[in-house]
Amino acid sequence: MNLYEYMGKDIFRKNGLPVPEGYVVEKQSDLKEYRKPVVVKSQILLGGRGKSGGIKFAKSGEELKSAVNELIGSKVRGLAVTKVLVEEMLNIQHEYYVSITLSREHRAPILIASASGGVEIESVPQKEIFTRVIDPLIGYSDYIGREASKFMNLKPEIASQFRAILKSLYRTFIEEDCELVEINPLVETKEGKLIAADAKVIIDNDALYRHKEFSITDPEKTPLELEAQAKGYSFIELDGKIGVIANGAGLTMATLDALTLHNGKPRNFLDLGGTDNVEIVANAFDLVLKADPKAILINIFGGVTKADTVAKGIVEAKKRFNISKPIVVRLSGFNEDEGRKILSENKIETYPTMMEAVERVVKVAGGA
């Protein structure tokens, strides 16, 4: 889960990381008295806010009011702005980059840092980027900070602040179950202080049960995807016209690939998971039907999932939702004979292999 900048900064502050003075504003009456130049930042979950006009500067009380007026209720990169962060403007001397994320290869956290910050890290030349895998059983220790400071050529008074930041950043990464903690830019002010001018924090979805304080609606999910999520289905909307229900993430992906290779475009990804519950199967149809496909392909390889249970679910859904669209079923694995018998008794087409079912559904859906 992606956190808003202001939430990321709250977490940073809690973990002892230096962040600019600031506060969140939802309406004009939230504004505090103007004292010094501020930056007003739209709180949206997409990058590139500056370039899209989502960040404004104010050098008077009047400018602050009008910046808040303009931003709240507007759309930045297509997303509605309901909150802005009002922060003191920093006197920037230099901008650094620092982040900690997961290295899948090493099954360990990896520290990434650069003296060339303030731009996307992907655009920084490799030789200017310091990377260091951190042993999860040792954790962060200052020797890692010394290696990084040396690579980045930091002056001693900045290096000591940088080490303290790394220590807190690592603690944040671990304590909050983060996939990513990123400070870009990490600003060195003209007064010689390091301050996190931005905060990007992504929390592991699987760890949200121990971070109940965060609840955010993913802005990149469609209403139907959110409905599916609430019902416990792994579901993604796509732009084709063949509805898909399969079991297991790998087999579902393989089904979409096979459709695509046959010039059939999938309308969705829906992984039924392992189930022996008729209702779970029937409710999956409800979601797929709402996406209004031309035809529906069911591809089940029963291991944990029993083929006869799926067959009963399909029959139930057809009756309950009065489905007239073509349904093509591939059913294999555990109890497949019983499953196929149930379907054929109810006049639903079944095929023993995925390829035959894919070819058939592309045909009945009228090609791509």
Place this chain on the structure above:
Amino acid sequence: MGVLVDRNTKVIVQGITGHQGSFHAGQMMKFGTKVVAGISPGKSGTKFQDTVPIVDSVADAMSFSPDATMISVPAPFVKDAAFEAIDQRIKLIYILTEHVPFHDSMELISEARNRGLTVIGPNGPGITVPFECKIGIMPNQIFKEGDVAVASRSGTLTYEIVESLTRNGMGQSAVIGLGGDPVVGMNYIDVLKLYEADPKTKKIVLVGEIGGNNEELAAKYIKEHITKKVVAYITGRSAPPGKRMGHAGAIIEKGVGTAESKIKAFNEAGVKVADYPTDVPGLLK
């Protein structure tokens, strides 16, 4: 000995009285796996299917000299259950559970590796050596004994491919499901080393998917170290970037982890890549 397990491997099941644990322990026994004890705190003194003793802790199960454990407990309890097994130095630890926080996986896998113990999973179908031993949830009926070894990040897709091998008369020497999470105990290279060393294995099938660079690393390793024939299948060709395709690990981020990149890496390593799962047996011939 087969790959990691054989007919003498003694297995315990942590969470044997749960819905999944009991079903799969029963299926494993039907396959021929020696399930010597089950763990379910507070239920000691009872028996699973009237034959397998249930004990309260892994420490109590040590009197049965287990070589391996299957962990089937809810995600919040996986780290504790794995530490319990690691503490008793159980050599092979398979974690069935899905949605384990990856920070927990990172920690428990590091602890296990430091002690020379092997972790399979989380969130994978386990390991099967037909018909010696099965630890995990792969369907019993799809296997045939033979010389093809399979390594996969997926569950059902693995069954699909194993079944198509069996249908084409190609038996299996071992099948290992690595797991669909971003952090798993064994990656392709760990498994490739075992398959290269296994005398029964003559050919290898690698089933990959989008996300991360595990497949690219495997391709490089195959080119340099593997003498046996390898065929691959990669899923997620049609997946849009930025969307998690069911598995926590299956996501194309910032252009990394695409199917094209993986297919290219395999082609460069001389590994043929199947377009469809059912094309795998043909490419093995």
